[in-house]
Amino acid sequence: MVKQWKYILPLGAAILLLIGALWAGSQISGKRIQPTQAGVPVATSDEINLMARLIAAEAGGEPYEGQVAVGAVVLNRVRSPLFPPTISGVIYEPWAFESVHNGLIWRVTDLTTATSAAIDALNGWDPTYGALFFWNPAKPVSPWVWTRTIITQIGRHIFAR
Amino acid sequence: MNYKKWTSWAFFLLLLAAISWGFWERANRMALVHAVEGSGQRDFYNLLSQVEQGEVSLGKALVSSSQAQLAALLTQASNQAAGAQSSLSQLPTPGINLISTRKFLAQTADYCQYLAQKVARGQSLSQEEIQNLSRLRQEMGRLAADLHNIEGQVAARAIKWSSFYSLHMPSLPRTIAWLKARPVQSTPHPLEGFVNTDRHLQTLPSLNYDGPFSDHLEKARPLGLAAHVVDQPTAEKNALKFANDASGTTYRITGVNPVNGRIPCFGISLADEKRPGRQARIDVSRQGGHIISFLNPRPVEAPAIDIKSAQERAIAFLKAQGFPDMVPTYTVAQGSTQIFTFAARERDIILYPDQVKVKVALDNGEIVGFDATPFFMAHHNRDLPAPRISAKEVTAKLKPHLKVEGIRLALIPTGGGREVLTYEVSTKLDAERYLIYFNALTGEEEKIMKIIDVPGGQLTM
Numbered sequence: 339m340v341k342q343w344k345y346i347l348p349l350g351a352a353i354l355l356l357i358g359a360l361w362a363g364s365q366i367s368g369k370r371i372q373p374t375q376a377g378v379p380v381a382t383s384d385e386i387n388l389m390a391r392l393i394a395a396e397a398g399g400e401p402y403e404g405q406v407a408v409g410a411v412v413l414n415r416v417r418s419p420l421f422p423p424t425i426s427g428v429i430y431e432p433w434a435f436e437s438v439h440n441g442l443i444w445r446v447t448d449l450t451t452a453t454s455a456a457i458d459a460l461n462g463w464d465p466t467y468g469a470l471f472f473w474n475p476a477k478p479v480s481p482w483v484w485t486r487t488i489i490t491q492i493g494r495h496i497f498a499r
Numbered sequence: 500m501n502y503k504k505w506t507s508w509a510f511f512l513l514l515l516a517a518i519s520w521g522f523w524e525r526a527n528r529m530a531l532v533h534a535v536e537g538s539g540q541r542d543f544y545n546l547l548s549q550v551e552q553g554e555v556s557l558g559k560a561l562v563s564s565s566q567a568q569l570a571a572l573l574t575q576a577s578n579q580a581a582g583a584q585s586s587l588s589q590l591p592t593p594g595i596n597l598i599s600t601r602k603f604l605a606q607t608a609d610y611c612q613y614l615a616q617k618v619a620r621g622q623s624l625s626q627e628e629i630q631n632l633s634r635l636r637q638e639m640g641r642l643a644a645d646l647h648n649i650e651g652q653v654a655a656r657a658i659k660w661s662s663f664y665s666l667h668m669p670s671l672p673r674t675i676a677w678l679k680a681r682p683v684q685s686t687p688h689p690l691e692g693f694v695n696t697d698r699h700l701q702t703l704p705s706l707n708y709d710g711p712f713s714d715h716l717e718k719a720r721p722l723g724l725a726a727h728v729v730d731q732p733t734a735e736k737n738a739l740k741f742a743n744d745a746s747g748t749t750y751r752i753t754g755v756n757p758v759n760g761r762i763p764c765f766g767i768s769l770a771d772e773k774r775p776g777r778q779a780r781i782d783v784s785r786q787g788g789h790i791i792s793f794l795n796p797r798p799v800e801a802p803a804i805d806i807k808s809a810q811e812r813a814i815a816f817l818k819a820q821g822f823p824d825m826v827p828t829y830t831v832a833q834g835s836t837q838i839f840t841f842a843a844r845e846r847d848i849i850l851y852p853d854q855v856k857v858k859v860a861l862d863n864g865e866i867v868g869f870d871a872t873p874f875f876m877a878h879h880n881r882d883l884p885a886p887r888i889s890a891k892e893v894t895a896k897l898k899p900h901l902k903v904e905g906i907r908l909a910l911i912p913t914g915g916g917r918e919v920l921t922y923e924v925s926t927k928l929d930a931e932r933y934l935i936y937f938n939a940l941t942g943e944e945e946k947i948m949k950i951i952d953v954p955g956g957q958l959t960m
Contacts, residue, residue, distance in 0.1 A: 401768070402796040403780040419605030419712040420598045422588045423581075432591040454796065457833055462856060463794060463870050465780065467760025482596060490758040490766055499760070 385425045386456050391444075392429050394452035395437035397495065404493035405452060407466045409459025411497065414470050421470070466490060469497035532661040539591060539660025543653055546586040547646045553579035553607070554643055557636035560611075561629070566618055573615035580608035580639075591663045592690055599700040600642070600693070602712075607635050609712040613915075620943070631706060638703065642696060649692040658690070709915030716916055721762045723853070723878035725787030731755060734765045734783040741790045742781050744819065745866035748773045758782060762791055762875060784875065790820070793869040799835040802861035806830065806837055806955070812864045813839045813857040822874075825855060832955025835861050838868070843878060848908040852877035852918060883910065883920060886939035893922045893937045896944075902927040911936055911946060921945055934959070 397408045415421035415428045437443045472495045473479045486498040556576035563569045584604035705714035742750045750769040758764045764782040771777035779795040825841040843853035858868025909923040921936040932950040948959045
């Protein structure tokens, strides 16, 4: 019994170190910085990943154009005087997005469609033609947002300016 | 007997563990509370100081008699207003939208920037612009006074930034008889000061100038749509014709949603009849029945055709859809698809505002994406003047160490939506390529864009 205990401790430490090394290695991104087309805000690959996380967290089960629309709302906010002038500024603005507030943005794992949606939004596709707000009418939301001009509904989200 | 002793000891230890865990959690939470409190205080005091400094810079700009000083002061004011907007948007103010305050600060920053550039070019400010600056200075002063009032509350710790992040106990039902009904909260909401300031700033008159935050851009109307309005059946017919052409298949309409954005459209969802499970989305404008955008998110296989054939497909597709002479300008790869950007051409002038994007799948040459929003916003019959400067004069202005690779006429948009006729000079500095735009009427340098080569295309910055 004592002999086995002697080995378990260093073995456990070794496993922890291995996990730590793998996790640290995954943090180092090998992607290059990629600005987008003229006229659209310049985004680094980290921002594409950030936008994809937001899209996956906010519009995970939505149709593809709904996901592109959420990305387009973020970019419309960047270009608007009413919101911060950078992508991370818009996404991390306190209380702007529920999934940042409750941590869902860090827990999403499946980012394949969300990444394509983010890149399409960065390349200029905007199914909402200028929306600055979106919300799910079935969930509780500030009554003020209903006073904005409603543009359209895609899937479960209403988009407004 | 033994068993009982063991269980009571176990319960006692469990209780001890639970209580110490509670204390540990609280200690952690208090550390976070102090961190959040600290950053809230920092952002508030930054906001206050930047607004005050912005007001002072604007005041100095209004009394300065030197052009150089004026440009520097306006730039300073612009930076301070932009910094103030940034600090303001980091304050946790849940349930309240300080949108008008943010808009005011962003517009002030942008307007001062625009005027600073104007002064740097040697032009003087007009009467209206001086009046606008004076008005902006007054409002900044008023905002600073309001923030000082709020600061009193912040210093007295009546506003706790961290409190906005804590969970609140649900309110007890009023039917519990033995609890006296509590009076409605008569103390003002801690952030009421901000709300009043914001309400006042909503009432400011609109600011129109040549910059991206000008109010006139809110009212931009699409110029390229035909005059007649189409009904839904016609829109559906146009949609199916376009989508079937683009994808080489037959689609079925699964839903139509009205879109009341910048270009009012029918947002039509399509399902592929030949390849079940595939869906696409197409937007048809209500005025004119034009296809504004099309997106087919199907997974694309490994590339089988090269970029040149893909470009030819895109050009042929645009011609078939009735677009006028379109010139390919930029291209970029996205996975196994290629996005081509086209600009319209009038005589020998490239019209950059009239842009169409086509996304071609490189596995079979299908069109999987199309976006003509900028085209239909900007395309119209323009009476373009003849250039007053010759191409030779323009190239003579360039720095001697630049290598000129080409020169052509181009119409470019400014930040405020104006259009300027320019000469687009393609130059090379060592291994880097730059596009320099010179005004074709005045010869002034309007804009410089750097071309960045990425695998599969180029991008500009």
